[in-house]
Amino acid sequence: MNIRELARRSGVSTATVSRALNDRAEVSEATRAKIRRLASELGYAPNEPARTLVRRRSDTIGLVWDSGQEAMGQHNPFLLGLLSAVRTALSDADYHLMLLTTPGAEDQDGAHLQAVQRHNLEGVIVLTTPPDDRCLRVLADSTVPCAGIDTAFTGPRTVRVSSDNAAGAEAAVQHLYELGHRRIATVTGPLHLPPAAERLAGYLRACSRLGLSVPPEYVTEGDFFLASGEAAGKRLLAAPDRPTAIFAAGDQMAIGAIHAAADAGLTVPGDLAVVGFDDIDAAALVRPALSTVAQDQRGLGVAAVEALRGLIDATTVDAAQAQPRIIPTRLLIRGSSRPGV
Amino acid sequence: MNIRELARRSGVSTATVSRALNDRAEVSEATRAKIRRLASELGYAPNEPARTLVRRRSDTIGLVWDSGQEAMGQHNPFLLGLLSAVRTALSDADYHLMLLTTPGAEDQDGAHLQAVQRHNLEGVIVLTTPPDDRCLRVLADSTVPCAGIDTAFTGPRTVRVSSDNAAGAEAAVQHLYELGHRRIATVTGPLHLPPAAERLAGYLRACSRLGLSVPPEYVTEGDFFLASGEAAGKRLLAAPDRPTAIFAAGDQMAIGAIHAAADAGLTVPGDLAVVGFDDIDAAALVRPALSTVAQDQRGLGVAAVEALRGLIDATTVDAAQAQPRIIPTRLLIRGSSRPGV
DNA sequence: CCGCCGATCGGAAACGTTTACGGCTATCGA
DNA sequence: TCGATAGCCGTAAACGTTTCCGATCGGCGG
Numbered sequence: 001m002n003i004r005e006l007a008r009r010s011g012v013s014t015a016t017v018s019r020a021l022n023d024r025a026e027v028s029e030a031t032r033a034k035i036r037r038l039a040s041e042l043g044y045a046p047n048e049p050a051r052t053l054v055r056r057r058s059d060t061i062g063l064v065w066d067s068g069q070e071a072m073g074q075h076n077p078f079l080l081g082l083l084s085a086v087r088t089a090l091s092d093a094d095y096h097l098m099l100l101t102t103p104g105a106e107d108q109d110g111a112h113l114q115a116v117q118r119h120n121l122e123g124v125i126v127l128t129t130p131p132d133d134r135c136l137r138v139l140a141d142s143t144v145p146c147a148g149i150d151t152a153f154t155g156p157r158t159v160r161v162s163s164d165n166a167a168g169a170e171a172a173v174q175h176l177y178e179l180g181h182r183r184i185a186t187v188t189g190p191l192h193l194p195p196a197a198e199r200l201a202g203y204l205r206a207c208s209r210l211g212l213s214v215p216p217e218y219v220t221e222g223d224f225f226l227a228s229g230e231a232a233g234k235r236l237l238a239a240p241d242r243p244t245a246i247f248a249a250g251d252q253m254a255i256g257a258i259h260a261a262a263d264a265g266l267t268v269p270g271d272l273a274v275v276g277f278d279d280i281d282a283a284a285l286v287r288p289a290l291s292t293v294a295q296d297q298r299g300l301g302v303a304a305v306e307a308l309r310g311l312i313d314a315t316t317v318d319a320a321q322a323q324p325r326i327i328p329t330r331l332l333i334r335g336s337s338r339p340g341v
Numbered sequence: 342m343n344i345r346e347l348a349r350r351s352g353v354s355t356a357t358v359s360r361a362l363n364d365r366a367e368v369s370e371a372t373r374a375k376i377r378r379l380a381s382e383l384g385y386a387p388n389e390p391a392r393t394l395v396r397r398r399s400d401t402i403g404l405v406w407d408s409g410q411e412a413m414g415q416h417n418p419f420l421l422g423l424l425s426a427v428r429t430a431l432s433d434a435d436y437h438l439m440l441l442t443t444p445g446a447e448d449q450d451g452a453h454l455q456a457v458q459r460h461n462l463e464g465v466i467v468l469t470t471p472p473d474d475r476c477l478r479v480l481a482d483s484t485v486p487c488a489g490i491d492t493a494f495t496g497p498r499t500v501r502v503s504s505d506n507a508a509g510a511e512a513a514v515q516h517l518y519e520l521g522h523r524r525i526a527t528v529t530g531p532l533h534l535p536p537a538a539e540r541l542a543g544y545l546r547a548c549s550r551l552g553l554s555v556p557p558e559y560v561t562e563g564d565f566f567l568a569s570g571e572a573a574g575k576r577l578l579a580a581p582d583r584p585t586a587i588f589a590a591g592d593q594m595a596i597g598a599i600h601a602a603a604d605a606g607l608t609v610p611g612d613l614a615v616v617g618f619d620d621i622d623a624a625a626l627v628r629p630a631l632s633t634v635a636q637d638q639r640g641l642g643v644a645a646v647e648a649l650r651g652l653i654d655a656t657t658v659d660a661a662q663a664q665p666r667i668i669p670t671r672l673l674i675r676g677s678s679r680p681g682v
Numbered sequence: 683c684c685g686c687c688g689a690t691c692g693g694a695a696a697c698g699t700t701t702a703c704g705g706c707t708a709t710c711g712a
Numbered sequence: 713t714c715g716a717t718a719g720c721c722g723t724a725a726a727c728g729t730t731t732c733c734g735a736t737c738g739g740c741g742g
Contacts, residue, residue: 016721019700026719027721048460049390049461053697053699053728054699054701055701055727080421114386118386119389285623285627360730369691394729
């Protein structure tokens with residue numbers, strides 16, 4: 001069942017059918033209705049490849065996410081949430097979604113760019129991918145519109161969407177301060193990653209604003225994984241002026257710190273309050289439940305799609321679109337910081 | 342840069358270029374090499390929509406996953422792992438991947454089938470979607486090849502890929518038996534879901550094989566979430582002949598049972614051993630770390646792709662392909678069952 | 683020397699859609 | 713009454729590939 005067959009049965013030409021189905025004005029309401037009815041009766045579905053071919057646009061955008069961490073068996077915890085958010089936001093905007101696969105080492109670096117050309121993709125959304133991905137560099141350097149969530153790469157038509165990491169960290173410290181804590185330490189992520197650096201900056205800003213002293217040993221660089229948080233916690237809790245609270249830049253590290261406290265015979269949140277970042281699934285499952293700074297996955301997804309549409313529609317590179325979109329976070333207070341919860 | 346331009350620069354016809362790039366035999370090695378070189382020099386990438394149009398096949402398969410649980414803020418824990426596995430398995434088989442979006446309620450039920458026709462998709466992989474999805478029923482009833490992972494739906498060209506839930510459960514009980522436990526209870530998932538029913542069957546089979554008695558109160562139906570496991574644990578541990586071990590059909594419920602033990606003043610695994618199912622991220626983060634039956638995500642993905650290819654290539658519906666592919670599981674022994682780990 | 687054959691290539695017709703262009707009818711103002 | 717105009721529609725040319733038919737050209741056996 002193609003458009004010619006449908007045209008024949010409707011008693012009109014293919015041009016009219018096309019116009020009717022695409023809501024063009026030059027068709028009378030009567031014939032439009034008849035064509036519509038016949039189309040759904042016959043189960044006609046327009047052939048997208050053919051449309052793409054002649055229209056030179058596919059209404060499709062590509063999606064890339066990190067595969068580096070997967071190789072280590074470690075998934076970024078909220079990737080799935082982002083994925084869902086992006087998916088629904090894109091389908092709300094009437095876009096189709098194609099998954100791009102990061103090639104193996106033997107393949108060439110231009111794989112993503114090639115895929116964009118081959119499929120006439122109109123843009124790409126990149127999820128939490130390390131900025132040193134060479135395959136991604138090629139893409140970002142091209143004129144393909146790109147929106148990166150929780151990742152930092154720059155290029156001629158690129159926009160970054162990210163949580164307000166600094167404000168989130170600041171809110172966490174503020175929360176601990178209001179609970180009476182004055183000795184607040186932090187465990188950061190790898191500081192070459194922008195989110196980790198921003199969370200540290202927020203922590204430092206809050207401390208300075210609140211007049212808290214930050215001895216150098218209160219800042220430990222971790223790697224976002226459990227063990228680094230546990231090690232940092234162990235060291236911090238063994239020190240003479242041990243902190244009464246720890247802000248960890250990732251939930252896994254926060255849970256590690258709680259383990260360290262338990263090993264040291266300390267209770268949480270009584271002897272040590274802990275706040276994490278990200279609100280991974282496990283945060284609600286551990287005991288005590290982990291207070292944490294939750295990212296607005298849906299908001300991130302919607303903003304990314306919106307920003308990408310801006311890039312696509314913009315004929316000239318507007319300076320206003322080049323600057324990053326910052327999405328607010330939300331502090332979830334649970335048992336690891338507030339007693340009796 | 343299209344094939345005509347490339348042909349002009351190579352001094353051959355478009356037909357020859359097409360043959361060269363598609364590894365057809367009727368081209369001399371010399372011209373093939375020249376065309377190849379020129380193509381990569383000029384950055385030529387064939388236009389997939391045009392190829393799809395004329396070849397009547399897109400080398401693309403669709404991917405559907407459940408959106409029901411997401412609405413509740415609950416993600417299926419290993420969906421992401423499956424996604425990655427399917428993605429790499431498909432790209433290894435030189436397929437492209439398109440994400441299908443489950444439509445909102447106002448949309449029609451044929452959305453998935455329509456998407457398949459529109460994009461010329463050659464098959465669909467369905468991930469952990471409830472079998473009562475109407476949109477999916479339409480798809481399964483059509484002649485579109487479908488492979489469902491961890492879900493059960495039947496249709497004319499459908500194959501199911503699933504973990505060996507029964508054997509996994511059996512191994513868990515066996516493990517507990519070997520540790521000396523004789524009173525082993527279980528918390529199941531919703532029994533109308535095949536995986537939950539199969540895990541219960543495996544539990545029952547192991548108990549009967551090992552000569553363990555299963556009083557009716559030892560079997561509790563949960564909902565895979567934390568609270569149901571905690572409630573079941575609380576009830577079981579308050580009973581006079583309380584079990585010394587619990588096999589939970591899901592990790593969240595297993596963690597809930599551990600919480601119940603802690604509330605009852607019991608130690609894990611000393612007073613109560615617990616084994617879960619799925620190996621979600623949190624299983625390695627809680628304390629004690631959760632023993633669990635891990636699913637082979639990569640294996641599931643590879644098997645699904647393989648089965649789907651079989652369905653696609655098969656001209657006639659082969660009976661051998663209709664029966665489900667069962668992927669073995671792996672028992673991970675951690676601190677919640679074995680002391681001193 | 684002739685016909686045949688294999689290897690290699692080109693011409694041109696599809697594939698299903700959109701859209702520029704033009705044609706027809708009816709209405710309307712002058 | 714006539715030209716202009718608006719509304720509606722059809723014809724046909726693209727879009728970039730693949731592939732069916734031939735065509736050409738050596739080589740080779742008879």
